[in-house]
Amino acid sequence: MIELAPYRKLEKAFLAGLYSPASSAWEIEQSMDELGGLVRAAGARVVGSEVQKRSRPGAGHFFGQGKVSDLAAKAHAAEADTLVVDQDLMPAQVRNLEAAMGIKVIDRTEVILDIFAARARTREAKLQVELAQYQYLLPRLTRMWVHLSRTGGGIGTRGPGETQLETDRRTVRGRIAALKGRLRSVERHRHLVRERRRDLFRVSLVGYTNAGKTTLMNGLTKSSLPVADQPFMTLDPTTRRLHLGDGVNALLTDTVGFVDRLPHHLVAAFHSTLEEVAQADLLLVVVDAATMDMERRLGVVTATLEEIGAAHVDRIVVLNKIDRLAEGAEALVSLHGPGAAAVSALTREGLLHLVQLMRARTSRSADAAKASASVRATS
Ligand SMILES: Nc1nc2c(ncn2[C@@H]2O[C@H](COP(=O)(O)OP(=O)(O)OP(=O)(O)O)[C@@H](O)[C@H]2O)c(=O)[nH]1
Ligand SMILES: [Mg+2]
Known part of the structure; x- marks a missing residue:
């Protein structure tokens, strides 16, 4: 578990979202639920939420004037310390909302950056998150002075904003350049490791x-990496050897997960980690088959894979958590084609079949040479 400072546990967040009139109640609920999960993962408690339907955000306060008063009253009644908005805000909108509400205001991107900052463990992940935070901060430098008055910490105050109060834009740019330089040297090491693994069939x-x-x-490689019912538990990639039977070996890499509207600074900062995905021979696209919005999430994953240049990589859709399905998984598998696998990583149901599917992919024509090399390398 991630340890959080005591004050963070007490932080009370009021959620707010603005959606187009065309959005369905269900879409709005999914989005706000997800925001709640992110806020809780960042260590805060959700004390209420409100949404507004409006065709366009207001330039001044993002929400309409009436809604701002309503939000201020409700957030005050709930004793909220922070207003968390489900969309990204312009710096001026944050300033105006903070003035009108009298509490700290942060947006969805800040929440995600904050979770990443808390979770980063390796030097590379820490550098990547710091780079993303500075890049997010750069166009918002005037806001840093607002951060000055944000006493008590909490979401959105952890990170470079608090330690760089005396700096100006040029200093932050210098810091970004230095971080990029340090990341390049870490990445060189990653490239060397990757070169050494070239002969093996790589699954991500x-x-x-x-x-x-x-x-x-963990189920496939008998590992005991940390898992939790929380977003972004894993940030740092881990690679393990995977035995596919008949002497065929592969390397399996677990890496950072995706989310709807993953901040582009994070995608850019994590490019070397995500490059591993683009260079894999096979992707296991893991889907939580027990969620109501499985198709939406799969759509986000497909779009993110395109964004990171991994659209071309061979893939198996793995419908996971079938132990939680009321009805059989056959219908789902038929929906996703014969290449899909229904499994429960928890009960291990279906894992053997998944291993067989993977082994079959290692011998696909284009990969034949690589697969036989992996047999040579490991026998
Ligand atoms: N019932 C059930 N729960 C599962 C199954 N697989 C994973 N879980 C649970 O789902 C939650 C998330 O599991 P993780 O393995 O951490 O998920 P992840 O995709 O690695 O998530 P991040 O690293 O946070 O992106 C945990 O509470 C797991 O115990 C499954 O097959 N069945
Ligand atoms: Mg994980």
Whole structure:
């Protein structure tokens, strides 16, 4: 478990979202639920939520004037310390909302950056998150002075904002350049490791956060990597050898999960980690088959794979958590084609079949040479 400072546990967050009139009640509920999960993962308690339907955000306060007063009253009644908005805000909108509400205001991107900052363990992940935070901060430098008055910490105050109060834009740019330089040297090491693994068939676990990627990694490779019912438990990639039977070996890599509207600074900062995905021979696209919005999440994963240049990589859709399905998984598998696998990473149901599917992919024509090399390398 991630340890959080005591004050963070007490932080009370009021959630607010603005949606187009065309959005369905269900879409809005999914989005706000997900925001709640992110806020809780960042260590705060959700004390209420409100949404507004409006065709366009207001330039001044993002929400309409009436809604701002309503939000201020409700957040005050709930004794909230922070307003968390489900969309991204312009710096001026944050300033105006903070002035009108009298509490700290943060947006969805800040929440995600904050979770990443708390979870990063390796030097590379820490550098990547710091880089993303500075890049997010750069166009918002005037806001840093607002941060000055944000006493008591909490979401959105951890990170470079608090330690760089005396700096100006040029200093932050210098810091970004230095971080990029340090990341390049870490990445060189990663490239060397990757070169050494060239001969082996490489499989990458990808999917929406909390889909069960790490649980599947543990089930397939007898590892005990940490899993939790929380978004972004895994940030640092881990690679393990995977035995596919008949002397065929592969390397399985577990990596950071995706989420709807993953901040682009994070995608850019994590490019070397995500490059591993693009260079894999096979992707296991892990899906939580027990969620109501499985198709939406799968859509986000497909779009993110395109964004990171991994659209071309061979893939198996792994419908996970079938132990939680009321009805059989056959219908789902038929929906996703014969290449899909229904499994429960938790009970291990279906894992043998998944291993067989993977082994069959290693011998596909284009990969034949690589697969036989892996047999040579490991026999
Ligand atoms: N019932 C059930 N729960 C599962 C299964 N697989 C994973 N889980 C649970 O789902 C939650 C998330 O699992 P993880 O393996 O951490 O998911 P992940 O995809 O690695 O998530 P991140 O690293 O946070 O992106 C945990 O509470 C797991 O115990 C499954 O097959 N069945
Ligand atoms: Mg994980």
